[in-house]
Amino acid sequence: MKVLAAMSGGVDSAVAAARAVDAGHDVTGVHLALSATPESYRSGARGCCTLEDARDARRAADLLGIPFYVWDLAERFRADVVDDFVAEYAAGRTPNPCLRCNERIKFAAVADRALALGFDAVATGHYARIVDGALYRAVDPSKDQSYVLGVLTAEQLRSAMFPLGGSLKSDVRAEAQRRGLQVAAKPDSHDVCFIPDGDTAGYLARRLGAEPGDIIEDGRVVGAHHGAYAYTVGQRRGLRLGRPAADGQPRFVLDVSPVTRTVTVGPAAALDVDGLTGTAPRWCGPAPGGALRLLAQVRAHGEVVPCRATLTDGELSVALESPLRGVAPGQAVVLYDGDRVVGSATIRATSRAGDLPLAVPRP
Amino acid sequence: MTYLDHAAATPMLPAAVEAMTAHLGSAGNASSLHASGRRARRIVEESRETLAGALGARPGEIVFTAGGTESDNLAVKGMYWARRAADPRRCRILASAVEHHAVLDSVLWLAEHEGALITWLPVDETGRVDPAALQEALDAFADEVALISVQWANNEIGTLQPVAELTEIAHGYDVPLHTDAVQAVGLVPLDFAASGVDAMTVTGHKLGGPIGVGALLLGRGVDCVPLLHGGGQERDVRSGTLDVAGIVGFAAAAEIAVKEQPERAERLAGLRDDLVRRLLEVVPDALLNGDPTLAPTRRLPGNAHFSFPGCEGDSLLLLLDARGIECSTGSACSAGVARPSHVLLATGADEERARSSLRFSLGHPSTRTDVDALIAAIGPVTDRARGAGVASRR
Numbered sequence: 001m002k003v004l005a006a007m008s009g010g011v012d013s014a015v016a017a018a019r020a021v022d023a024g025h026d027v028t029g030v031h032l033a034l035s036a037t038p039e040s041y042r043s044g045a046r047g048c049c050t051l052e053d054a055r056d057a058r059r060a061a062d063l064l065g066i067p068f069y070v071w072d073l074a075e076r077f078r079a080d081v082v083d084d085f086v087a088e089y090a091a092g093r094t095p096n097p098c099l100r101c102n103e104r105i106k107f108a109a110v111a112d113r114a115l116a117l118g119f120d121a122v123a124t125g126h127y128a129r130i131v132d133g134a135l136y137r138a139v140d141p142s143k144d145q146s147y148v149l150g151v152l153t154a155e156q157l158r159s160a161m162f163p164l165g166g167s168l169k170s171d172v173r174a175e176a177q178r179r180g181l182q183v184a185a186k187p188d189s190h191d192v193c194f195i196p197d198g199d200t201a202g203y204l205a206r207r208l209g210a211e212p213g214d215i216i217e218d219g220r221v222v223g224a225h226h227g228a229y230a231y232t233v234g235q236r237r238g239l240r241l242g243r244p245a246a247d248g249q250p251r252f253v254l255d256v257s258p259v260t261r262t263v264t265v266g267p268a269a270a271l272d273v274d275g276l277t278g279t280a281p282r283w284c285g286p287a288p289g290g291a292l293r294l295l296a297q298v299r300a301h302g303e304v305v306p307c308r309a310t311l312t313d314g315e316l317s318v319a320l321e322s323p324l325r326g327v328a329p330g331q332a333v334v335l336y337d338g339d340r341v342v343g344s345a346t347i348r349a350t351s352r353a354g355d356l357p358l359a360v361p362r363p
Numbered sequence: 364m365t366y367l368d369h370a371a372a373t374p375m376l377p378a379a380v381e382a383m384t385a386h387l388g389s390a391g392n393a394s395s396l397h398a399s400g401r402r403a404r405r406i407v408e409e410s411r412e413t414l415a416g417a418l419g420a421r422p423g424e425i426v427f428t429a430g431g432t433e434s435d436n437l438a439v440k441g442m443y444w445a446r447r448a449a450d451p452r453r454c455r456i457l458a459s460a461v462e463h464h465a466v467l468d469s470v471l472w473l474a475e476h477e478g479a480l481i482t483w484l485p486v487d488e489t490g491r492v493d494p495a496a497l498q499e500a501l502d503a504f505a506d507e508v509a510l511i512s513v514q515w516a517n518n519e520i521g522t523l524q525p526v527a528e529l530t531e532i533a534h535g536y537d538v539p540l541h542t543d544a545v546q547a548v549g550l551v552p553l554d555f556a557a558s559g560v561d562a563m564t565v566t567g568h569k570l571g572g573p574i575g576v577g578a579l580l581l582g583r584g585v586d587c588v589p590l591l592h593g594g595g596q597e598r599d600v601r602s603g604t605l606d607v608a609g610i611v612g613f614a615a616a617a618e619i620a621v622k623e624q625p626e627r628a629e630r631l632a633g634l635r636d637d638l639v640r641r642l643l644e645v646v647p648d649a650l651l652n653g654d655p656t657l658a659p660t661r662r663l664p665g666n667a668h669f670s671f672p673g674c675e676g677d678s679l680l681l682l683l684d685a686r687g688i689e690c691s692t693g694s695a696c697s698a699g700v701a702r703p704s705h706v707l708l709a710t711g712a713d714e715e716r717a718r719s720s721l722r723f724s725l726g727h728p729s730t731r732t733d734v735d736a737l738i739a740a741i742g743p744v745t746d747r748a749r750g751a752g753v754a755s756r757r
Contacts, residue, residue, distance in 0.1 A: 069680075117681065118747060
């Protein structure tokens with residue numbers, strides 16, 4: 001097969017490309033240039049990290065003896081991932097940009113272009129498995145990335161290749177070392193890639209400006225904030241409330257409402273949700289009918305709970321059999337049947353047995 | 364393999380390889396006073412005379428550098444600083460809008476850090492500077508112009524500039540003119556003295572010499588503040604131990620390239636004309652960029668540059684590369700990440716046309732077989748790339 005290997009400059013995608021070569025495929029490496037830092041006068045100038053990553057990817061491709069190119073997807077990435085990220089926070093929701101990037105860039109823009117250019121598949125360094133066209137959790141539970149791939153449709157999975165899904169990360173590093181790949185000891189990337197300093201609140205403040213408002217508990221004002229977008233349901237740190245709660249227990253963000261500029265806080269117990277509804281469901285196969293007994297996960301490496309999922313008029317209702325804590329609208333719920341990904345949806349609203357209306361962002 | 368990227372780097376001429384390798388193993392710093400040093404010095408000076416002879420310059424006008432980029436930086440920054448030091452009002456630079464990045468970015472750096480003012484000289488749709496535009500700029504800013512920089516031949520679309528005419532106008536206002544001639548040597552007739560220019564950039568690897576050695580031809584009376592300080596080896600304008608073997612290879616290649624220029628130009632122009640005609644037959648909607656007359660006085664003989672509507676240049680490059688055909692999407696410096704070419708934008712092309720372009724450049728080893736290979740591949744490749752262009756826009 002002709003395989004396009006997306007090479008980030010990290011150890012995982014380098015080993016994934018190497019394994020595709022070993023499997024006898026005709027492999028071409030591509031580094032995706034996603035961040036266009038403001039240009040001075042050198043056209044093509046980028047943040048140093050990105051340039052360094054591109055160089056690392058190129059060196060890995062050199063070692064594998066495969067052609068290597070840089071594809072500039074900065075414009076698509078800005079429109080489909082970065083602006084979406086900011087708009088979601090501005091609307092009081094909590095987006096997952098990695099998931100958006102997989103959905104709209106890596107397995108859409110890149111894959112579409114690759115297929116049109118005559119490639120048969122796109123290989124990445126993601127930890128997940130594809131078996132008979134279905135997506136499964138990776139063998140290494142600490143690296144499993146099936147959650148951020150849960151948005152992929154069966155069609156997208158058909159041209160995807162995840163050579164690392166059956167391996168432990170430690171083995172992948174050892175293999176990189178054995179293969180002589182310079183990136184063998186390179187640290188994993190963690191933060192949102194377009195916020196290299198990790199300060200999401202600061203980034204949003206720069207993008208959205210100050211929108212001061214109240215922090216409310218039980219209808220009473222208990223504090224102030226500079227912008228509701230900087231808060232996420234379930235967040236505890238950074239509230240800076242002067243007075244402790246009456247019960248002396250820590251308080252958490254229960255709801256974020258950018259329209260009224262209010263952030264509602266309360267005790268941990270109020271964070272438990274046992275029901276949620278999701279929009280824009282995507283299925284790794286035909287859309288299921290009736291109520292399904294499945295497992296639900298609402299964040300990467302988050303807790304997994306049994307649930308009953310029902311699809312009605314394009315909206316997914318998920319009844320959780322045990323509560324999940326701190327679920328924010330905008331997050332994705334990914335449904336599993338055992339280790340197999342069934343589908344996903346974007347959480348619109350959450351609810352709990354006590355029937356208190358929770359975390360429904362006002363339009 | 365079909366190599367159609369000679370404007371990026373052309374293989375060394377066998378005679379240049381021979382001349383260069385003969386000296387790689389010898390000891391000797393051309394600045395040393397002992398016998399080995401004198402031997403190295405003699406070789407450098409003989410090479411300097413050879414190069415001067417080939418380019419119509421005097422030996423004393425040749426400043427050896429590490430290549431075109433250094434020569435451009437030295438000319439633009441050094442002449443700017445010297446002129447401004449002599450007269451603080453002279454802080455404006457006139458440069459064509461289609462300069463290579465080595466000139467372009469030097470000018471922009473001076474504007475950002477040294478208070479330079481810039482007037483970009485516009486070009487017509489073929490990429491050529493209108494002498495009247497220079498006249499106009501000089502009329503407007505006569506007393507504040509430090510220097511003018513206009514390339515001899517464009518590296519992307521091959522357009523030749525009316526350098527002698529521009530120089531005559533410049534000298535009417537007592538303003539020096541620098542020209543980047545790296546693409547021109549060995550492909551078009553070129554004579555430093557006859558052109559009248561005050562400074563000229565040349566380099567080895569575009570004419571069959573080694574990479575990493577070039578020269579700035581600097582007229583005798585032209586002041587230039589050094590960029591590199593140290594031993595002052597080259598006229599006190601450029602410091603650094605001379606690369607004896609590189610200089611020998613450069614001079615040997617330049618001598619041959621210039622001597623063989625008329626026949627080579629004619630042969631390459633013939634191949635290029637054939638390439639253009641046949642490519643337009645296979646891909647009728649391809650757009651030829653640069654001067655459409657292909658006349659030897661207006662365009663480099665080995666240059667063909669097209670836009671392929673609906674295709675991304677880097678898709679085309681990938682597909683051709685996979686078929687063993689090597690070309691370029693623009694100047695190599697912006698390759699890696701595809702940016703629309705400032706040259707094409709300056710000619711009035713829109714961003715889409717600029718992004719969909721490819722440069723094919725022929726050189727001394729090019730043959731009809733190379734053209735045949737491109738013509739055989741370009742049809743299927745553009746069809747495929749067009750599909751990908753649509754896909755990536757979805």
